[in-house]
Amino acid sequence: MILDLLFPNRCIHCNRIVSGDLIVCGICYSQIHFTHYDYFENNPVKEKCSLLFPVEHTYALIQFEEESLSRKIIHELKYRGREKTGKIIADWTTERLDFKNEKPDLMVTVPLHPRKLKKRGYNQLHLFTETLSKFYNIPFDHNLVERNNYSKAQALKDKKTRLETGSTFSVTKNISGKNILLIDDVFTTGNTISSIAWEILNAGDNKLSVLVMAMDA
Incomplete structure (x- = not known):
């Protein structure tokens, strides 16, 4: 008090x-510039994902614009130690996203390299995903995918570097026949999500959808 x-x-x-x-x-x-995207219809996230890998549905909550409040919110979550922001963003998501009768079987988060996780102290996606999991009654797995290479933050790379250098990921468990929702914070080039998507799709007869907190213009 x-x-x-x-x-x-x-x-x-x-x-x-x-x-x-x-x-x-x-x-x-x-x-805050919310996107108002429809999870089941075509939107900018789906258009970009479809160029990189087979995708079922996509959703982004907010626009990640230069010098915007949306960008500041994400940066508070990732770089200022405000982990609880993940729950707040999840609450905003549940007010707008309806899976109807096509709920995913499993929510999977983009992993941090152990070195970066130790430095930050938390994965910015975990509380966000756990809040969504409880609300929608969908299980989650933070360990299905692991990051094998350590790299500096995407925000610190120029666009050319983000396109040319992708982190290497691997699936840690046998998984097949699942409708998986892959969750990340910001969709920029789609390089990271694409790398993980192919690992999951190649692991078995899986379907993949994508949910991100923010969509970069």
């Missing part, structure tokens, strides 16, 4: 005091 008085939680955009379970105030929330 004393710490809350001395160091109140503040909106990351305008610095207004907000309750501890929020990251932005009501006024700034209206400035």
Whole structure:
């Protein structure tokens, strides 16, 4: 209680005091550019994924624009130690995403290399995915895919480098006949998601859909 008085939680955009379970105030929330994509219809994520690998359905919650509040929110989650932001983004997702009668069988997260995980202290996708899993009653697996190579953050690479150098991933378990939802934070070139998608698709007779927090323009 004393710490809350001395160091109140503040909106990351305008610095207004907000309750501890929020990251932005009501006024700034209206400035977030939600995509309003339909999971079952064609959208920019599906158009880009379809050029790289067979994909069933796709969804992105927000637009990842330069100098935007959306970008700031993702950066708070990934680089500022605010892991709880993952739950907030998941809550926003559940308000907008309806799987109807085609729920995935399993949610799978993009892994961090153990070295990067140790440095950051958490995988920014885990709390997000676990919150979605509880809401939709869909199991998750954070260990189905592992990252074999250590590389610097995608945000620190130029576009050419992101296209030319992909991390190597591998599937750690036998899996076949599943409808898998692959989850990542930001869709940029699709290089990372594509690398993992092919590992999962080649592991067995699986189908793959994609869910990302944000879509880069």
